Amino acid sequence: MTDPGLAARKATLELLRAVLSQRRPIDEALDGHLDLRGMEPRDRAFTRLLLSTTLRRLGQLDALIDGALKSPLPRAAATVRDVLRLGLAQRLFLATPSHAAVDTSVELAGITGFAGMKGLVNAVLRRLSEDGPALLTAQDAARLNTPAWLWSRLTEAYGAETAAAIAAAHLHEAPLDLSVKADPEVWAPQLEARLLPSGTLRREAGGLVPELPGFAEGAWWVQDAAAALPARLFGPVAGKRVLDLCAAPGGKTAQLVAAGADVTALDRSTRRLARVAENLERLGLPATMKTADAETFTAAEPYDAVLLDAPCSATGTIRRHPDVPYLKGPDDVAKLIGAQSRLLRHAVELVRPGGILVWCTCSLLPEEGETQIDRLLATDDRMVRLPVTPTEVGGSDEVLTPAGDVRSLPCHWPDLGGLDGFHIARLQRRG
Structure with missing residues (x-):
């Protein structure tokens, strides 16, 4: 040929x-x-x-x-x-x-x-x-391009109008978002990027990422603006012991290390953890690597902070991964929900009294987000929700739920280019 x-x-x-x-x-x-x-x-x-x-x-x-x-x-x-x-x-x-x-x-x-x-x-x-x-x-492009199972779930969760807005956002390729180790104002013009209110740099998609300024010297890494929020919700972490469960591909680990935390990055996949190590090496950021199952991992002493980015349907990332609606279905979601619940309950055991647990999933489905947290808080009185404030998410209250969790949608921030869909909750173990 x-x-x-x-x-x-x-x-x-x-x-x-x-x-x-x-x-x-x-x-x-x-x-x-x-x-x-x-x-x-x-x-x-x-x-x-x-x-x-x-x-x-x-x-x-x-x-x-x-x-x-x-x-x-x-x-x-x-x-x-x-x-x-x-x-x-x-x-x-x-x-x-x-x-x-x-x-x-x-x-x-x-x-x-x-x-x-x-x-x-x-x-x-x-x-x-x-x-x-x-x-x-x-x-009706939004409806036609959304598989029936997902359209039904979105409509049930958010109503027909918001479901249509989410589906419409999926039709457009997401911009390229970058998290920088330091000085985003300095890097913005060099990368021809816009500084978002949350601190992420955003540029138009396209081009070869390794050829952009600052890549070779490890000044930044690719990470959606919504995905960059969970690690920021711990507040100052310098000198604290932090466990990043399900750490791959490592963007959140990099944020925590760059902020001065002593981070243990854990993943059950040796291959995925090697990718985390490779990314951190380029960035010049050190972390302890552990290959283990997050559901059964034990530590000699509990951590000051635990980040659980739980495996999920990834329906919040369809703008970047248009294959997701055709790879996952209701049966897959049901299995994931069970795994998420087990991971969440085990994560509680890994955080010290008075410590912080941040949970997140890149899913649009409440059963993989809000419902998990509500169920935990109803059955485990050791944990209490610490509501997120608008100033912690770039001054945007549209991404906050009445309970104080983060619920970002692809149709949020339309004038800035949208967001991946995430649910994020911040909890504290009673001391």
Whole structure:
């Protein structure tokens, strides 16, 4: 295959199948695709962009394709639907010229064993290249691109209007947020970034992160503005012993170490903990690494502070990870809820009397956030909630619940570029 454009599209087709059929995360699928390593950076970037765009707009694309077909595609032709999805995503959302999007899609059908359907692919894409823009205006994009299970949960939790605003925010790629070790005002102009009220630097997405100023010298790390809030809620931590449970990929660990804490970073995955160590080494920040199961980990003495970033559905990160709605479902959430509850109760045992426990999940679902904390406080009188104040979250009271927890949504801070969805609670063990 000599055409690099066709090779990039074939790779994208294989990656799309990996996500939708094998339920593999985008990053894992990308890392494991050998053909990508030999591609030019431009083609690799195009592959990632096309894959992400197709997943973000999957519901709209399928509605248009179904409307253009005289009869449903046979189950055995699932690959043809994916070829149509990719071709249509290029034409309608990436402004790829017809000769590049349509012709390569026809070729793609041929080389993947569906030469007999090349005429159908050509006809459908050419028709929708003309009619598609008008048809898009009549679609409810937010609803179509949100799987039914997630739409139901969001509507139940936040009402139809807010659910629609969240889903609409998911259609846009998130900006690039950076946490700096020091002097954000100095780094902002060098990084062509905006200093957010919470202290995070924000720049437009795109470009190669390792080539940005300050990366090589370890001046900053990538971390969404909402993800940077939990570690800040401990207040001054210099000289304190802090345990970061479920520490990977290490952004919160880096914050705590940079603030002067004596941090133990714990994760049950040796591979993920190695990534934390690698990131901290680039940043020049030391921490103690422990590979252990957070549900059973024991310490010689309790910690002054414990941060529990519990494993969750990650539905709050869909702007950055558009594969999430297709990797997780109600059954997965139910299993995660049980693990979260066990982790939370064990974390209480690891914090000293008078110490602080900060809990967070990057989930939009209350059952993975507020409900967990309410259940703990109703059954364990050793813990008390310490409400978060607006000044601790950049002066924004829209991200605070009546009880004093943080509940950020992708539709919050619309003029600043939005936020990942997080639930954060600060608790203190009675002394």
